[in-house]
Structure formats: structure tokens, C-alpha cells
Amino acid sequence: MRIKSKLIAPAAGMAALLTLTQCFTDRQNEGERLYTQYCANCHMDDGSGLRNLIPPLAGADYLVNHRDELACIIQHGQTGNIVVNGKNYNQGMPAFEHLNKGQITNILNYVQTNFGNSNERFTIPEVEKYLDKCRHLPEQ
Numbered sequence: 725m726r727i728k729s730k731l732i733a734p735a736a737g738m739a740a741l742l743t744l745t746q747c748f749t750d751r752q753n754e755g756e757r758l759y760t761q762y763c764a765n766c767h768m769d770d771g772s773g774l775r776n777l778i779p780p781l782a783g784a785d786y787l788v789n790h791r792d793e794l795a796c797i798i799q800h801g802q803t804g805n806i807v808v809n810g811k812n813y814n815q816g817m818p819a820f821e822h823l824n825k826g827q828i829t830n831i832l833n834y835v836q837t838n839f840g841n842s843n844e845r846f847t848i849p850e851v852e853k854y855l856d857k858c859r860h861l862p863e864q
């Protein structure tokens with residue numbers, strides 16, 4: 725019986741399994757996908773940033789020292805002078821108003837655990853708590 729079912733494993737079943745696996749993988753990699761879609765064109769695929777225009781995410785002390793601001797930076801953008809790894813940056817980062825707290829959490833966790841970073845991960849309730857603080861700031 726076992727052998728027989730192995731032999732007749734239908735192609736459709738395999739395809740369904742592949743689709744399921746793909747779906748699961750996509751969910752797991754949401755942070756990476758969103759990063760590639762929304763962030764990599766400025767911060768680069770490897771998080772290295774761009775000269776003195778775009779600050780790095782790879783090895784950035786900002787991610788640790790300003791952990792409570794990161795969710796709001798993604799949701800509402802960031803302007804004005806900031807210092808990352810001792811260097812000044814003063815360009816505008818656009819807001820991503822349409823991203824929800826789960827998506828922001830996944831992007832942040834991708835950033836916190838890639839590019840050589842091994843920073844503490846975020847939970848969705850934690851991100852929600854930070855977003856509550858900047859909810860009433862004027863749109864940028």
C-alpha cells in the first residue's frame with residue numbers, strides 16, 4: 725500500500741505541495757520582499773546606503789540607539805539632520821503610510837537580522853506601541 729501510493733503520487737498533488745511550500749516561503753520572507761520592493765533602491769540590497777546621501781542600515785548604531793523610533797520612521801518618513809555611525813545625514817526619507825504594523829515588523833526584523841546585523845527582533849505589539857506614539861504627528 726505504501727509503495728503503491730508512492731508510485732501513483734499524482735503530479736497534481738506534487739504541484740499543490742509546491743504551491744503550498746511557495747506560499748509558506750513567501751510569508752516567511754515578507755520582510756525581505758518588502759525591503760527589496762520599498763527600501764533597497766535607496767539603502768541598497770546589502771544595507772550599505774549611498775555615500776553621504778543615504779545612511780547605512782548595515783552595522784548602523786542608529787538601529788540600536790533609536791530602536792523606539794524605527795517603526796515611526798518607516799510609517800511617516802524622516803527629515804532633518806540625523807547622525808548614523810558618527811556621520812551626518814540630512815536628506816528626506818519618504819513615508820510608507822500604507823504599510824501595516826505586521827509588514828513594518830517584518831521589514832524591521834529583516835533589517836535587524838541581516839547585513840551582518842544581529843540586533844534584537846521586534847514583536848507586532850511592540851511595533852504597535854511605538855506607532856501609537858507618532859500616530860498624531862502631521863503627515864510628512
Ligand code: HEC
Binds near residue numbers: 815817831
Ligand atoms: C528615497 C530613499 C529612501 C527610501 C526608499 C527609504 N529610505 Fe530610509 N532613509 C533615507 C534617508 C535619506 C534617511 C536619512 C533621513 C535624514 O537625513 O533625516 C533614511 C533613514 C533611515 C533609517 C534611520 C537611519 C539609519 O540608517 O539607521 C532607517 C532605519 C531607514 N531609513 C530604514 C528604511 C526602510 C526600512 C525603508 C523601506 C521601508 C527605507 N528606509 C526606505 C532614504 C530612504
